Amino acid sequence: MLFNSAEFIFVFFPIVLFGFFWIANRFGNESAILWLVLSSLFFYGWWDPSYLLIILSSMVCNYQLGRYIYNLKSKWLLTAGVAGNLFVLGYFKYAGFLVFNLAWLTNSDWSIENIVLPLAISFFTFQQIAYLVDSYKQVTEEYRFIHYALFVTFFPQLIAGPIVHHKEMLPQFQSDNAFRISATHIAIGISIFAIGLFKKTVIADGMADYANPMFNAADAGSAPDLLLAWSGILAYTFQIYFDFSGYSDMALGLARMFGIILPLNFYSPYKARSISEFWRRWHITLSRFLRDYIYIPLGGNRKGQGYRYLFLITTMLLGGLWHGAGWNFVIWGALHGGYLAVHQGWRLVSERHTWLQLHASVAWLITMLAVIVAWGFFRATSFDGALSILQGMLGLNGVSIPMAILARLGETGIMLQSWGITGYHGGASHLVTAWIYCLLLIPVVVCLPTVQDLFRHHRASLTNTEETTGTGFWIAPQFIRKLAWQPALIWASYSSLLFIIGLMTLGQVSDFLYFQF
Known part of the structure; x- marks a missing residue:
């Protein structure tokens, strides 16, 4: 679903926007955050629902790693977390390129099956690497997975950035003003x-x-x-x-x-x-x-x-x-x-x-x-x-x-x-x-x-x-x-x-x- 498409402008976004404020008023802020996370995942999965397994797995692993890194201040865990994120990114984005060039250099017939690049994997991977580093530096900490999921998946910046820091986004969503509709903001x-x-x-x-x-x-x-x-x-x-x-x-x-x-x-x-x-x-x-x-x-x-x-x-x-x-x-x-x-x-x-x-x-x-x-x-x-x-x-x-x-x-x-x-x-x-x-x-x-x-x-x-x-x-x-x-x-x-x-x-x-x- 593209920002410049009729289904986004006339259907998805109005429903998500006004649903967010209605749910916040009726059921509370946490319910509104859950609504926004689910809506963002729907937005992401619109292209291919199989992408959801990758981004959800990535979020769960990085959320847990971030908590351990913050509590233990472990440089080893940080290194492992960054390496793991880069390995996943490298597999999906660069494995085919690497095998093709190795085959050319060695004059061999090596090949690899066509790997479909998950949408926005570069953006949400870099964003989560920044979160792990910030956790190690103890400049940010996340206690609730649903808040972390919102930080990663917030649909206006999910697909092509900006690459945001946890400390830039979550404090805004923790303010009560974010859950009240504003004519000026609109x-x-x-x-x-x-x-x-x-x-x-x-x-x-x-x-x-x-x-x-x-x-x-x-x-x-x-x-x-x-x-x-x-x-x-x-x-x-x-x-x-x-x-x-x-x-x-x-x-x-x-x-x-x-x-x-x-x-x-x-x-x-x-x-x-x-x-x-x-x-x-x-x-x-x-x-x-x-x-x-x-x-x-x-x-x-x-x-x-x-x-x-x-x-x-x-x-x-x-x-x-x-x-x-x-x-x-x-x-x-x-x-x-x-x-x-x-x-x-x-x-x-x-x-x-x-x-x-x-x-x-x-x-x-x-x-x-x-x-x-x-x-x-x-x-x-x-x-x-x-x-x-x-x-x-x-x-x-x-x-x-x-x-x-x-x-x-x-x-x-x-x-x-x-x-x-x-x-x-x-x-x-x-x-x-x-x-x-x-x-x-x-x-x-x-x-x-x-x-x-x-x-x-x-x-x-x-x-x-x-x-x-x-x-x-x-x-x-x-x-x-x-x-x-x-x-x-x-x-x-x-x-x-x-x-x-x-x-x-x-x-x-x-x-x-x-x-x-």
């Missing part, structure tokens, strides 16, 4: 959900029509030319941005209607002026997990610059593998690890030699080019396809323009052909439309405020961050203040319009890109 939640729905169904799914054909053709052996390669990869750059941003907003909005505030997971990453800033804005809770549970335990900044670069690359390699069992994800992670190492080195040098410091706009352009190149490997399903796209972006596959456009250019068209630019029949409208949409979306992602900014006076997330004059040169804070959400007719109209436009696309429901991870 209004804020619907407004945020409407914005996210529009981002996903209108913008992200719309850009998929221009990204998918180019990537599919490249993976099939085609060599896209300069204009086609750039239009396709830019379309995907915006598709994944608005797909993940839309999901993140919808999760925030759904949770808010229950009176629950989630951590911020996405904050205008295409405004970043360095790759480090990009990762402070993109998939924020995953970045937090990688930093706290991989990078810092490896040694972080404590063992000198050389080791720091090694730890950065190692962390991002694992982050790439987290996204999927494929060499494309390994390369994507390695690229971002290399980017981070280069950025740290450049930052150290430029602090000593200030003339090397880049203007903000130049730093932004370099950052975006690096991110876009990495997206090519992230999206392509084959290494050859990704290389073909990169060659096309460099002009190595030539430059072609639809004949319909060349004919209208007159003498200019003839001159372009004399320079080696070729023409082809068909596709003019598709190419021109793709470029128009991409150019229009650039100012949208670098200039407009986000949900975090628009709801800054109403705490859109648990994270206290905002664009300021010192950090956000793309947008003036006073402009954000003028657009800020308020319980008024104008915002009700905006939200209704976005919601209605989003609903008009429900006949073409598509998965969120991060559901596959």
Whole structure:
């Protein structure tokens, strides 16, 4: 069941939401929590009921382990618990990939039966690993299994995050205010959900029509030319941005209607002026997990610059593998690890030699080019396809323009052909439309405020961050203040319009890109 489906919006969510508050009022808070857990399990099992056995087994084992770890403060139990979680994740997600590569290396005929990847296993596994570590540090403790089950399964963030900590969520559900329906929470939640729905169904799914054909053709052996390669990869750059941003907003909005505030997971990453800033804005809770549970335990900044670069690359390699069992994800992670190492080195040098410091706009352009190149490997399903796209972006596959456009250019068209630019029949409208949409979306992602900014006076997330004059040169804070959400007719109209436009696309429901991870 998808957030952007009619059965979720018109049936499942209204029943669960109002059932939660009615049960809390009639039978008490614990009964309402049980209702929400059962509803979340129903939501999870909608895709395949067999998934329920995996998530229930995982919850029972980790709940008991967490209690033992907290009481005994046993590092051995913690290690065993983390290893057990990673083993289960590794089996379902990486066993086939590992066997395939071992067979290729040894020239053998080894094989393994097709293993179906359980939905959201990466997210709920990392979330429970964080719980075990927090139990060992004695910063959190859980006495009731039903509360722990709610922490793991709460459906607004179950499938694709954010990756939350026990100490962030359960105190909110232990407050009596969470069990009383609030018109303010409902209004804020619907407004945020409407914005996210529009981002996903209108913008992200719309850009998929221009990204998918180019990537599919490249993976099939085609060599896209300069204009086609750039239009396709830019379309995907915006598709994944608005797909993940839309999901993140919808999760925030759904949770808010229950009176629950989630951590911020996405904050205008295409405004970043360095790759480090990009990762402070993109998939924020995953970045937090990688930093706290991989990078810092490896040694972080404590063992000198050389080791720091090694730890950065190692962390991002694992982050790439987290996204999927494929060499494309390994390369994507390695690229971002290399980017981070280069950025740290450049930052150290430029602090000593200030003339090397880049203007903000130049730093932004370099950052975006690096991110876009990495997206090519992230999206392509084959290494050859990704290389073909990169060659096309460099002009190595030539430059072609639809004949319909060349004919209208007159003498200019003839001159372009004399320079080696070729023409082809068909596709003019598709190419021109793709470029128009991409150019229009650039100012949208670098200039407009986000949900975090628009709801800054109403705490859109648990994270206290905002664009300021010192950090956000793309947008003036006073402009954000003028657009800020308020319980008024104008915002009700905006939200209704976005919601209605989003609903008009429900006949073409598509998965969120991060559901596959």
